[in-house]
Amino acid sequence: MRVTVTGGAGFIGSNLARAAVADPQIDQVTVLDDLSTGLLTNLDGTDVTFIEGSLLDPRALDEAVAGRDAVVHLGALGSVPRSLDDPVRSHQVNATGTLLLLEACRRHRVGHVIVASSSSVYGSNPALPKSELAWTRPMSPYAASKLAAEAYTLAHQTSYGLPVLVFRFFNVYGPRQRPDHAYAAVIPRFVHAALSGDPVVVHGDGTQSRDFTYVGTVCDVLLEAIRRRVHHAQPVNLAFGAPASLLQILEELEDQLGHRVPRRFEPGRVGDVAHSLADDRLLRELFPAIDPVGRRAGLQATIRWMADSPRTLAQLR
Structure with missing residues (x-):
């Protein structure tokens, strides 16, 4: 094929x-x-x-x-x-x-x-x-x-x-997702900032949720x-109907990194929705054999890749 x-x-x-x-x-x-x-x-x-x-x-x-x-x-x-x-x-x-x-x-x-x-x-x-x-x-x-x-x-x-x-x-989210441009997605931005010791920028109050x-x-x-x-x-x-708020993602990062992640709150952005959660019934009907990777394992893999990548820390600071 x-x-x-x-x-x-x-x-x-x-x-x-x-x-x-x-x-x-x-x-x-x-x-x-x-x-x-x-x-x-x-x-x-x-x-x-x-x-x-x-x-x-x-x-x-x-x-x-x-x-x-x-x-x-x-x-x-x-x-x-x-x-x-x-x-x-x-x-x-x-x-x-x-x-x-x-x-x-x-x-x-x-x-x-x-x-x-x-x-x-x-x-x-x-x-x-x-x-x-x-x-x-x-x-x-x-x-x-x-x-x-x-x-x-x-x-x-x-x-x-x-x-x-x-x-x-x-x-x-996951490995090879760039944190280094103005339009970077939330998880690579959070992970990169946390590994770099910089404050994580949260747009809005952090209670908005996404089906990561x-x-x-x-x-x-x-x-x-x-x-x-x-x-x-x-x-x-x-998506598999497993949402998390931005604050929950930060807490999970802190748990995996073993230290507090400083954060800075800024106004919410135009065009952002408050909550996103998938109805996954059709997906599971079409692909019943798929076993999704859990968020903890996914975040671990993302952190590991970003920490090991020469582009994401020293070269991007």
Whole structure:
């Protein structure tokens, strides 16, 4: 089986590429990435075919998907704050880029396409847990762009018979997640600050909760979906209904590190939702064999990787 991973030099993509290379059912792994946020070093020592190119370049897309059996589309401009700074760019990459990729897959008769969406599409819907059948109301340009991407993906399945699977990711964390840019996610920022002895910056009062999911579990689900060519008529939450508040994450970090982590509270950010919790019934129905990595083990692996990584401490201070 020949598989392409867009955004494969990024956090989730590089973890997936490494896992795919080790999978005996996958013969070839191709990565497409423009390196705007990903790092080529994430793929060091990994036997992949690397194509440096943009989702907005049809020639790069043709090269990346021609002759492939499956495509996992993880390439995107993440971050709510980034989309607030430049909503047009977020739309171009996340919505238009997805449409162009789907068209390339259709031209080259790719047999299976998996697309990453986001729990942010639920937005201002207060219902918990978040069901895939619940109404969506994006609160940021990023969320709106991901909702557009998943709508185009499902429309291609209905209109053209392209087998697709849309996952709504919920706050994925783990090794290779960068803490060193303005739009870094919460767990890598917390872990990096704690290891560096710096105060952790908490936006809001810290009681906001997220359904954190370890990247290894996400890769297990994605690989199982590739192997079995799982497709579905609606989006699927990729989280396991195990939320934690930001203050709880800090307490767990303190417990594992064995010392107090100083914190500095700042105003909440525009576009952030208060609570996020997945209804995981459909996920477990489609992937009953998946055993998710617990938060304690996931945080241990994240701390260990960040402490051992030469990029994340001395070089980033």
